[in-house]
Amino acid sequence: MSIIEIKNLTKKFGDKLAVDDISFEVKEGEIFGFLGPNGAGKTTTISILCTLLQPTNGIAKIAGYDVTKERDDVRNSIGIVFQDPSLDGDLTGEENLRFHGMAYKIPKQIREDRIKYLLDMVDLFDKKDERTKNYSGGMKRRLEIARGLLHHPKVLFLDEPTIGLDPQTRNRIWEHIIELQEKNGITIFLTTHYMEEAENCNRIAIIDHGKIIALDTPENLKKNLKGDLITLKTSDNQKANELIKTCFSINPYIKDDSIFIYAENGENFIPKLFRALRTFEITSVSVRKPTLNDVFIKLTGRAIREETMDGVGRMRERTRGR
Numbered sequence: 001m002s003i004i005e006i007k008n009l010t011k012k013f014g015d016k017l018a019v020d021d022i023s024f025e026v027k028e029g030e031i032f033g034f035l036g037p038n039g040a041g042k043t044t045t046i047s048i049l050c051t052l053l054q055p056t057n058g059i060a061k062i063a064g065y066d067v068t069k070e071r072d073d074v075r076n077s078i079g080i081v082f083q084d085p086s087l088d089g090d091l092t093g094e095e096n097l098r099f100h101g102m103a104y105k106i107p108k109q110i111r112e113d114r115i116k117y118l119l120d121m122v123d124l125f126d127k128k129d130e131r132t133k134n135y136s137g138g139m140k141r142r143l144e145i146a147r148g149l150l151h152h153p154k155v156l157f158l159d160e161p162t163i164g165l166d167p168q169t170r171n172r173i174w175e176h177i178i179e180l181q182e183k184n185g186i187t188i189f190l191t192t193h194y195m196e197e198a199e200n201c202n203r204i205a206i207i208d209h210g211k212i213i214a215l216d217t218p219e220n221l222k223k224n225l226k227g228d229l230i231t232l233k234t235s236d237n238q239k240a241n242e243l244i245k246t247c248f249s250i251n252p253y254i255k256d257d258s259i260f261i262y263a264e265n266g267e268n269f270i271p272k273l274f275r276a277l278r279t280f281e282i283t284s285v286s287v288r289k290p291t292l293n294d295v296f297i298k299l300t301g302r303a304i305r306e307e308t309m310d311g312v313g314r315m316r317e318r319t320r321g322r
Contacts, residue, residue: 228266
């Protein structure tokens with residue numbers, strides 16, 4: 001069953017086509033990753049789903065509600081955790097949650113019960129009376145996730161939920177995210193530039209130049225690269241690259257002073273490669289299984305970490321005033 005449905009969605013800003021006639025669905029209860037280079041259209045798409053932007057054309061529905069015609073119903077169906085902190089630092093953790101609950105008109109007793117439960121869930125009950133400006137980065141993210149869940153949304157949008165956090169804190173945040181999916185059946189829709197985090201997604205959509213260019217499970221996306229990844233450095237990468245194309249009828253590419261080659265049974269292929277390149281000095285070679293970052297580079301031509309921080313996940317700033 002699909003909880004998010006997008007059909008022929010398009011968004012233009014003047015002459016710029018930010019989202020180009022995309023269609024996809026998100027299944028109820030899955031962790032869905034949305035990845036793309038800076039300016040690819042992911043933030044615009046998510047902003048439309050969260051009713052922060054109006055689409056130019058197309059249909060987008062969440063839990064059966066149209067994002068343009070039933071905005072209040074959509075907003076009651078979703079929770080949002082922005083990349084940038086949005087807590088009131090002068091309020092305590094408990095007060096931040098209580099204010100959010102009052103804004104959503106949750107009855108008092110239900111609100112108070114949920115606040116206690118959520119503070120327990122994110123391991124912040126002992127810090128509930130402390131002002132959030134004194135919280136660590138990880139504590140703030142956990143509280144924001146709790147706040148996003150307070151009104152029992154069907155879909156939780158997480159925009160770079162662990163950016164800037166140390167690995168241990170990131171792992172802890174992810175324990176909570178996976179627990180939400182497994183125990184509560186909530187649908188998680190997230191963006192992340194940490195490819196090891198994207199491995200936790202049930203499915204991933206990659207968007208580039210406003211179009212969905214791939215959508216599958218992490219494992220299937222990696223399998224589509226068909227082979228091992230060989231990284232090679234030679235005395236003349238340009239000429240060696242052309243020779244490899246001629247000898248093996250494959251399509252290697254050069255990036256960051258290295259030649260990248262996808263080949264079946266990479267360890268068996270390397271001796272053949274060395275024989276073909278015997279007139280070149282080979283300074284380094286390695287072979288490994290492809291990763292999601294390799295998939296991303298293959299499809300978009302860049303690594304996701306090449307995005308600048310000003311271009312990743314700035315949902316509120318980009319949509320403010322539009």
